[in-house]
Amino acid sequence: MTMKRVIDGVHLIPMGNANGYLIEVPDGLTLIDAGFPNREAAVFAAIRALGRTPDQLKHLILTHGHPDHIGSAAAIVRETGARTYLHPFDIPLAKTGGPFRPMTPAPGLLRQVLCRVLYDHNERLMPVAIDEPLIDGKTLPIAGGIDVIHVPGHCAGQVALLWRSGRMLFAADVFMNVTGLGDPLGFEDLKEGRESQSKLADLSFDAVGFGHGKTITHDAMTRLRRWVGK
Numbered sequence: 001m002t003m004k005r006v007i008d009g010v011h012l013i014p015m016g017n018a019n020g021y022l023i024e025v026p027d028g029l030t031l032i033d034a035g036f037p038n039r040e041a042a043v044f045a046a047i048r049a050l051g052r053t054p055d056q057l058k059h060l061i062l063t064h065g066h067p068d069h070i071g072s073a074a075a076i077v078r079e080t081g082a083r084t085y086l087h088p089f090d091i092p093l094a095k096t097g098g099p100f101r102p103m104t105p106a107p108g109l110l111r112q113v114l115c116r117v118l119y120d121h122n123e124r125l126m127p128v129a130i131d132e133p134l135i136d137g138k139t140l141p142i143a144g145g146i147d148v149i150h151v152p153g154h155c156a157g158q159v160a161l162l163w164r165s166g167r168m169l170f171a172a173d174v175f176m177n178v179t180g181l182g183d184p185l186g187f188e189d190l191k192e193g194r195e196s197q198s199k200l201a202d203l204s205f206d207a208v209g210f211g212h213g214k215t216i217t218h219d220a221m222t223r224l225r226r227w228v229g230k
């Protein structure tokens with residue numbers, strides 16, 4: 001699988017059953033999430049396919065500190081020099097490269113099984129330094145403004161990102177859209193996870209991208225609201 005256009009200015013990069021999103025604006029490139037380990041080549045190929053060079057990747061924003069989202073971060077930074085961003089609660093995970101915090105599988109048989117198979121909190125990664133903490137309510141001065149929304153539950157340091165000029169929400173693992181819109185594989189705190197799902201459904205956007213599964217490019221806000229029961 002190769003890079004796929006999502007909306008104007010946003011490309012999806014498959015990084016091993018996890019999604020990276022490349023935001024392209026004239027003054028540079030921003031990557032949201034760094035996939036599983038050893039997936040950095042997919043990012044460099046995507047950048048070159050856009051007629052750019054890896055040193056034009058200026059920002060690497062990590063939605064949370066799980067191994068399938070920060071796995072290739074160290075390798076990407078080494079090649080590009082990109083500035084890194086992560087919520088303070090998860091910065092120790094990136095700094096040490098693991099171990100990670102345990103999760104309880106989300107309700108339902110499929111997630112009970114997949115969470116145990118796919119998530120290993122004892123995994124070890126190459127550590128990556130974080131340049132800037134992601135603070136709830138702040139707007140990053142990147143690509144015309146990216147809002148940071150703290151959405152714990154699946155992971156204590158998880159954030160969602162709202163790129164207002166593209167009207168696209170990056171929902172990370174607050175939801176997953178693998179066999180239809182639904183819960184992520186697991187939660188550290190189910191109650192917080194439900195609150196975060198509700199919080200995202202209250203935002204205004206047209207498109208939504210997830211850490212796993214298909215993006216929704218039309219009526220995304222309506223679909224999220226319906227799923228949470230609004």
Ligand SMILES: [Zn+2]
Nearest residue numbers: 064066155173
């Ligand atoms: Zn996760």
Ligand SMILES: [Zn+2]
Nearest residue numbers: 066068173211
């Ligand atoms: Zn994930």
